[in-house]
Amino acid sequence: MNPASLIPLAEPVPIHWAWFDILLIVTLTAHLLFMNALLGSAVIGLTKSLRGQGVIIKEVGMKLPPLLALTINMGVAPLLFLQVNYGHFDYVSSVIMGGWWLAVIAALMFSYYGFYIYKFKYESMSNAVRTALFAASILGLLYVGWMFSNNMTIMLQPETWLKYFNTDGAFLNWSDPVIYPRFLHFMTGALAIGGLFVALLGQIRTNDDMIDTGMLWFTRATLVNLAVGIWFLAALPQDILLAFMGRNIPATGTLIASLIAAAFMLIAGFKKEPKKATIWAIITVFFMVCTRHWLRTLYIAPWFSIESTPVTGRYGSFYLFLGFLIVGLAAMAYMIKLYFNSRQGRS
Incomplete structure (x- = not known):
């Protein structure tokens, strides 16, 4: 069977497709910043708590319910804009994943209520119960991240869709060598931004220990993530790797811009300047999202060109x-x- 026969036709869009790509990039940047602050700070707080230092987990835990709410709300917009331009890929991958994808909602709700219980029942629970509840809520978020990594990689590879007919009706992308560095790249980045969030909380609380801890996690996680990023890049198919190595100027440009921004971000981190590091972190994440956009474009280029999307020219809804x-x-x-x-x- 030809995988191209499984790709639905692109639906007409009311305005030029570039508007939706721009909105996708901007809103995804906002979502990732909130998500990274949420997951990263939670992991840092849990790690410190397991070492007998419970100040950070308490400070962070009080902020996680509203932060998770903002993360979810900020995630709706990029998902909708993705479905406008690339829905005929994303819908198929979601259906292929079946129950694994639907369980994302349950995992999110579990983590949401877990953090709420932690916040409002903090004084009435033992330290062991609090820690177990916190850890379980983090595992729920990790499940969501893993499922999104699967969905976003399956949608890019229509040739893998044929596996659906040889399985029980749902599968995950275990065989893709790119998914592992891709997932770790996002999770390590979360630790970095989470550290930055802890440091900013420390500045508000005038707590030098929180600032030092946060910036230490921020710089170390960023350095590790550079290595993971190289692994991610090396795992890509050769034609896509070469595109980022100079064959595709816009793709190469966004990658270089993100690395330059990351260098300035690290300098601010080593100087323990959380506010300046935050500015550079926002710029870095923005360029990384642009790089991710080019990665998606290059992956689906053999199957679809966004320029071919029909445009109706009805700007009223916009x-x-x-x-x-x-x-x-x-x-x-x-x-x-x-x-x-x-x-x-x-x-």
Whole structure:
């Protein structure tokens, strides 16, 4: 069977496809920053707690429920924009994964309630129960990350879709050598941004130990992630690897830009300047998301070109979207302001 026959036709889009790619990149950057801060700080807090230092896990644990809510909400937009331009790939991979993909919702809810229970029942639980609940909630998030890595790699390789007919109806992408460094690249990056989040909390609390701990995790995880990134790059198919080595100028340019930004980010990290490191971290993640976008484009190039997507030219829905976006962002900013002005937010 020809895998191309399994790819649905691209649906027409109301405005130029580039708008959706830009919105995908911007919103995914925001989502990854929140996700990294959430998962990374949780792992750091748990690690310190297991070593008998429970200050960081308590400080971080109080912030995780709203942080997880923001992560989920920020993740909806890029998923929708992905489905607009690349839904005929993403929908197929989601169906192929079957129950594994549907279980993401249950895992998220489990982690969400776990962090909420940790926050509001902190004083009434023993240290062993708190630690076990915290660890289980982190495992739920790791499951979600692994499933997303599977989905995003299966959608890029229609040739793997044929496995669906030789299995029990659902499979994961265990045989792909790229998925392991890809997943570790995201998880190690989460430890780095999580460390930065801990350091920023330390600045707010005027806690030098939190600042030192956070920046130490930030710099070390970033250095490790550079090595994982090289593994990720080397594991790519040769034609895609060569594209990032100079054959495709935009792809190469975004990769180089992300490495330069990461260098400045590391310098700020070694100087223990959390605010400056945060600025460079945002820039680095943005360019890494751009690099990821080119990776997706190169993978699906033999099967689909986004330039071939039909455009209807109906901008009314786009203007309506912009209006709701502005109002929504204003409402979110107001709610965040109310939260931090409340007694709970200040504490």
